Structure formats: structure tokens, C-alpha cells
Amino acid sequence: MQAASTPAEETPTFAPVDQDPIGAEGFDPVALAGQIWDYRLFRVGDTEVAVSQIVIAVLVLVAGVLAARLIATRVGQRVLPRMRVNKGAASALQAILYYTLLAVAVMIALQVAGVPLTVFTLFGGIVALGVGFGSQNIVSNFISGLIILIERPISVGDLVVIDDKMGTVKRIGARATHIEDYLGTTVIIPNSYILENRISNLWLPTSRVRSSVTVGVAYGSDTALVTRLLEQAVHENDRVLNDRESAVLFTDFADSALVFETHFWIQPKNTLDKLTIESKIRYRIDELFREHKVQIPFPQRDTNLKTDQPIEVRLAGNKG
Structure with a gap:
């Protein structure tokens, strides 16, 4: 059959x-x-x-x-x-x-x-x-964009640091994320890169950011006075959050200076705003140091000549 x-x-x-x-x-x-x-x-x-x-x-x-x-x-x-x-x-x-x-x-x-x-x-x-x-990269970036939108490691308006560059997230698209730095330049970063690399979100979980200013003073300066002046410069700035603790630290004996760091909390609107607040604090520190005769040193080198031996002098002239 x-x-x-x-x-x-x-x-x-x-x-x-x-x-x-x-x-x-x-x-x-x-x-x-x-x-x-x-x-x-x-x-x-x-x-x-x-x-x-x-x-x-x-x-x-x-x-x-x-x-x-x-x-x-x-x-x-x-x-x-x-x-x-x-x-x-x-x-x-x-x-x-x-x-x-x-x-x-x-x-x-x-x-x-x-x-x-x-x-x-x-x-x-x-x-x-x-x-x-x-289309592997396109699909990968699209899926990464959906993951970013759902998990929200970053959001529009967040202040982030990527590859040591700080900027504000302006847009999260299907393929890439747009980040604007303090110069107003927009950096377009593929979504897959954000998920695969280390990203610092300064506004996670809140928009409050710890910032710092470093300054060096001359050896022999009154360290207690320097500490009080740094605290005064920070507390006089109205953008510093007074409900969060600030600190002044004596951090190092450098080659030509005593190094101090002042740490404080701010709530900047964007990257430029953060840099502006830090700049105003530095201006005030310089004014207070001038008023109280606190010197900010600069690198210098001392040259010593040995006079116990005659100095050999050679004159260079044209031959012939």
C-alpha cells in the first residue's frame, strides 16, 4: 500500500x-x-x-x-x-x-x-x-533607551558626570541621550554607552550636591584663622544650604603651602550654576584673606651659588 x-x-x-x-x-x-x-x-x-x-x-x-x-x-x-x-x-x-x-x-x-x-x-x-x-547598534541603543526610560538611572534635567565631563540631561531619545555642558555644547551619547559604563548622577536621589573648594596658604599662617575665614566665606553665600552640614578640612602639607578644603551643599540648576557658586565662594575667600593678611603662596625655587670656589666663565665667539 x-x-x-x-x-x-x-x-x-x-x-x-x-x-x-x-x-x-x-x-x-x-x-x-x-x-x-x-x-x-x-x-x-x-x-x-x-x-x-x-x-x-x-x-x-x-x-x-x-x-x-x-x-x-x-x-x-x-x-x-x-x-x-x-x-x-x-x-x-x-x-x-x-x-x-x-x-x-x-x-x-x-x-x-x-x-x-x-x-x-x-x-x-x-x-x-x-x-x-x-542594525545591531541601532536595536541595542533603542532597547537601552527603553530601559533608561523605565528604570530611570538618569532623567531629563539631571546633573550627570560622564567620562569626567559634567552636563545636564536635556533629552532621552530612542537612539541617544543629549547632554549639555556648561559651555552650552550638546554632547550626543548612545543609550547603550550609558548603560554599559559608569555614570555619576549628582541629582540621585535628590538634586542637592556636595561641592568643595580647595585653597593653599603660606607656611606659618594661623590655621585657626584660616579655618574661620573659610567657614565665613561659605556661610555668607546664600546659595549654600544651611540645613546641611559644611566642613573645613586641613588636608595636606604641600611643597609650598598648607592645603585646606571646604565642603558644602548646594542645589544648582545646571552645570554652569554649580561652577558659578563655587567661583563666588573663591572670590570671597580671596577678599577675606587680603583683609586678614593671609598669604596664598605660589611655587618658587631658591638658587644658591657656591662662592668658596671660583666661577669658571667661558666666552663664546666666532671661529676664524
Whole structure:
């Protein structure tokens, strides 16, 4: 007996549909437009996809992208502030809402175009191969961006330090994060780099930052007086947080100076604001030191000549 063969599973195939878009009854613009509108471009399995479906699907996709952007923006600017959501969380929720609505728009556009989900099975291997060779970094950065938005190791407005460079997070995009330094220069950093490397978030868990100013005074200076003057310079600055403890430390006997460090807490708005507060404290320290005759030394070298032996002097002249 011969075993009955089972039919092989059909895979979606694309095949053009034979159709005359113009007809043979003469030129009729309305009829021509109708025939073009209903013209079948290709077949996916048993489903024929017409020009009208493609056009409507594109319009649906464009409208979906615009609607997703509008809804996410309105929610981020009007709804979330009323719920007292902070700026960083609001930015993350807005981005997640936008990507969710965008995915819904894509699925609706595919349904309108009549493209079945089995098509993704047909192209799955090709897409995976493309991702492996050419789109690996893009996909990695996109996934890293979603992780950043969900876990929020950094948020928009945070003061961060990356590779010894300080800046304020301005935007967390799908591929990269934008950070602005105190010079106003925007540095674009791939999202995957942020997750794979050490990042210091100065505003985590709060926006309060411990800062410090280092100064050296001449040997022989009154160290108790220096300590009082440094404390005065810090406490006179209205941007220093008085509810947090500040400290003045005698840190080192350097080659030509006694080194002091003053530590204090501030709440800067951005990188430039932090540097400005530290600069004003240094100005005040210089004024107080001048008033109380405290000297700030500078490196110097002493040269001693031995006079117990004659000095050999040579005159260089032109030969010949």
C-alpha cells in the first residue's frame, strides 16, 4: 500500500495580479481613476492587496504617528504636571506613551493594508539577519533607551558626570541621550554607552550636591584663622544650604603651602550654576584673606651659588 502524502504548508507568496487598469472602451478619466484605485498590486497568499489599501494604510500610519505625537505631548505638558509628576518621570512616561501609540498605529496600518501576520514569519529570517549584521547598534541603543526610560538611572534635567565631563540631561531619545555642558555644547551619547559604563548622577536621589573648594596658604599662617575665614566665606553665600552640614578640612602639607578644603551643599540648576557658586565662594575667600593678611603662596625655587670656589666663565665667539 502506498502511504497518502500530506500537503505541504503554504507560505505567503507575492504574485502580481493580471489586470488591465485602463480597459478597451476608450479614455474615461473617472473610470481610469476607479480602475487604478481598485488595481491589485500583488497577492499575499490568498489575499490580494490593492492600491486603495496601500494608500489608506499609509494615510492611517501618518495620521497615527501625528496623533501619537500630539497625544503624548499633551499628556506630558498638561496632564502629568497636574498629577505632580516630576520632570524626569514625566519625560519617561511621555516617551513610553508615544512608542506604545506608534506600535498600535503600525498594527492598524498593516490590518488596513490586508497584510496578514504570517508575512512576518516569511521575512523573519531576513530581518534577523539584517539586525545581526547592520542594525545591531541601532536595536541595542533603542532597547537601552527603553530601559533608561523605565528604570530611570538618569532623567531629563539631571546633573550627570560622564567620562569626567559634567552636563545636564536635556533629552532621552530612542537612539541617544543629549547632554549639555556648561559651555552650552550638546554632547550626543548612545543609550547603550550609558548603560554599559559608569555614570555619576549628582541629582540621585535628590538634586542637592556636595561641592568643595580647595585653597593653599603660606607656611606659618594661623590655621585657626584660616579655618574661620573659610567657614565665613561659605556661610555668607546664600546659595549654600544651611540645613546641611559644611566642613573645613586641613588636608595636606604641600611643597609650598598648607592645603585646606571646604565642603558644602548646594542645589544648582545646571552645570554652569554649580561652577558659578563655587567661583563666588573663591572670590570671597580671596577678599577675606587680603583683609586678614593671609598669604596664598605660589611655587618658587631658591638658587644658591657656591662662592668658596671660583666661577669658571667661558666666552663664546666666532671661529676664524
